[in-house]
Amino acid sequence: MNDAESLATKSPPSDRLTMPGYRPRVIETQIAQALARVGAVLIDGARACGKTWTARHFARSEARIDDPASQLLIETAPESLLAGASPRLLDEWQMAPSLWNRVRRACDDRSQPGQFILTGSASPSDEITRHSGMGRIARIRMRPMSLYESGLSDGSASLRSMFDGDAAAAVPRDDVSLVNVVEAICVGGWPVNVGDSADARGEASGVGGAIGDYINEAARVEVAEAVGVRHQPEALMRLMRSVARNVATEARLTGLAADAGGDSALASATVRSYLSALERIFVVERQPAWSVELRSRASLRKSPKLHFVDPSLAASLLRATPTRLMADTPALGSLFESLVVRDLRILSQGIGADVYHYRDNVGLEADAVIERRDGAWIGVQAKLSPGRSAVDAAAASLLRLRDKVARRRNTDLAALLVVTSTGAAYRRTDGVIVTPVTSLGP
Ligand SMILES: Nc1ncnc2c1ncn2[C@@H]1O[C@H](COP(=O)(O)OP(=O)(O)OP(=O)(O)O)[C@@H](O)[C@H]1O
Numbered sequence: 414m415n416d417a418e419s420l421a422t423k424s425p426p427s428d429r430l431t432m433p434g435y436r437p438r439v440i441e442t443q444i445a446q447a448l449a450r451v452g453a454v455l456i457d458g459a460r461a462c463g464k465t466w467t468a469r470h471f472a473r474s475e476a477r478i479d480d481p482a483s484q485l486l487i488e489t490a491p492e493s494l495l496a497g498a499s500p501r502l503l504d505e506w507q508m509a510p511s512l513w514n515r516v517r518r519a520c521d522d523r524s525q526p527g528q529f530i531l532t533g534s535a536s537p538s539d540e541i542t543r544h545s546g547m548g549r550i551a552r553i554r555m556r557p558m559s560l561y562e563s564g565l566s567d568g569s570a571s572l573r574s575m576f577d578g579d580a581a582a583a584v585p586r587d588d589v590s591l592v593n594v595v596e597a598i599c600v601g602g603w604p605v606n607v608g609d610s611a612d613a614r615g616e617a618s619g620v621g622g623a624i625g626d627y628i629n630e631a632a633r634v635e636v637a638e639a640v641g642v643r644h645q646p647e648a649l650m651r652l653m654r655s656v657a658r659n660v661a662t663e664a665r666l667t668g669l670a671a672d673a674g675g676d677s678a679l680a681s682a683t684v685r686s687y688l689s690a691l692e693r694i695f696v697v698e699r700q701p702a703w704s705v706e707l708r709s710r711a712s713l714r715k716s717p718k719l720h721f722v723d724p725s726l727a728a729s730l731l732r733a734t735p736t737r738l739m740a741d742t743p744a745l746g747s748l749f750e751s752l753v754v755r756d757l758r759i760l761s762q763g764i765g766a767d768v769y770h771y772r773d774n775v776g777l778e779a780d781a782v783i784e785r786r787d788g789a790w791i792g793v794q795a796k797l798s799p800g801r802s803a804v805d806a807a808a809a810s811l812l813r814l815r816d817k818v819a820r821r822r823n824t825d826l827a828a829l830l831v832v833t834s835t836g837a838a839y840r841r842t843d844g845v846i847v848t849p850v851t852s853l854g855p
Pocket residue numbers: 434435436437438459460461462463464465466467534603604605606607
């Protein structure tokens with residue numbers, strides 16, 4: 414039984430609002446810690462990633478602020494919206510931005526942790542949340558499900574144990590094929606699809622399906638509603654397609670502008686403002702460059718890489734189906750790297766680590782560097798192929814990275830990791846750990 418299963422079989426306290434069929438999420442550790450520490454927790458993240466359901470798993474009472482009844486109360490008796498068993502969920506709180514200051518004040522008055530959970534999507538009121546509430550309201554980013562949460566990964570390769578230096582050999586997975594992984598890329602980690610029949614999942618992916626609708630909605634409505642950017646949906650779609658073609662690369666603004674241009678290149682300022690709007694609705698995420706002292710004279714590249722919050726968005730924008738991707742190794746390679754980065758990010762959240770990438774001016778790269786707050790780090794290469802030569806090359810560049818970083822950071826090295834799509838999990842004689850993505854766990 415893996416952690417997710419053992420969590421699932423423990424029934425939650427009965428006074429919580431947990432939904433039937435709720436599957437455990439990795440982010441719960443972080444939410445539980447924050448609720449024990451501060452008065453209120455704000456869960457934000459891409460639309461439909463599971464914010465409300467996870468918040469209800471902790472909440473003992475709730476108010477849905479998008480409800481007409483709540484809207485009336487905001488006018489007449491706003492304090493009553495905060496009254497109820499705590500933690501109290503204020504879902505879609507951004508529909509009444511004035512609640513923010515009331516929540517802050519209530520946290521001060523009650524001076525008890527775990528009073529409120531706020532969920533909602535990006536909005537113009539982001540400005541309020543960015544600058545106030547420090548120390549009282551913790552902000553936690555939620556993403557779609559990792560393979561571990563949706564059930565494709567057994568979690569036997571635990572990041573926490575790699576950091577602690579006691580990684581057990583992962584259990585071999587001969588029950589998962591490359592096609593399963595490619596399907597997982599196209600369907601994505603959207604919790605609404607988890608447990609669906611294969612047919613329903615097939616419909617969800619692709620340009621015509623639910624993911625295509627999601628993208629259209631983001632391009633046409635969400636960007637404007639959430640962040641008030643006046644934009645041309647067609648141009649935004651072209652930019653999103655260009656980002657999809659450049660997923661997992663350090664795409665430069667000028668390159669994206671030209672690539673998205675069609676007949677006329679988009680202005681750099683337009684690209685910048687559209688990208689920042691897509692980041693604010695949590696659809697696009699940067700993977701920053703790792704900053705580290707080098708022992709050699711090489712110098713670091715500082716540009717972030719771009720990813721969609723879920724590889725299914727890029728796959729849909731590229732009109733990729735599992736069949737087409739199986740025949741297009743370069744595209745599949747980038748989307749696979751993006752899948753690995755998504756999962757590493759989600760799994761790192763519970764252990765207080767962040768995910769970077771590494772590239773220097775002599776061409777040495779690491780697809781991901783996971784760094785814990787105490788400085789411990791894991792270097793990662795994603796390799797679609799579990800074949801000998803691919804893994805050898807990936808391990809060789811990780812060992813070069815180890816030899817290149819300054820001595821102090823070398824003592825902080827926790828593990829070097831090659832993540833493959835399928836195949837065996839093992840530790841090489843040079844110490845590099847090899848594991849399929851379907852074994853990664855928190
Ligand atoms: N942990 C979970 N286990 C099983 N299904 C889930 C889980 N979380 C979410 N779902 C499914 O996904 C759907 C969307 O989840 P939810 O409403 O929580 O997302 P959200 O992030 O609040 O979306 P929105 O941004 O639209 O408010 C739910 O209706 C449910 O079907």
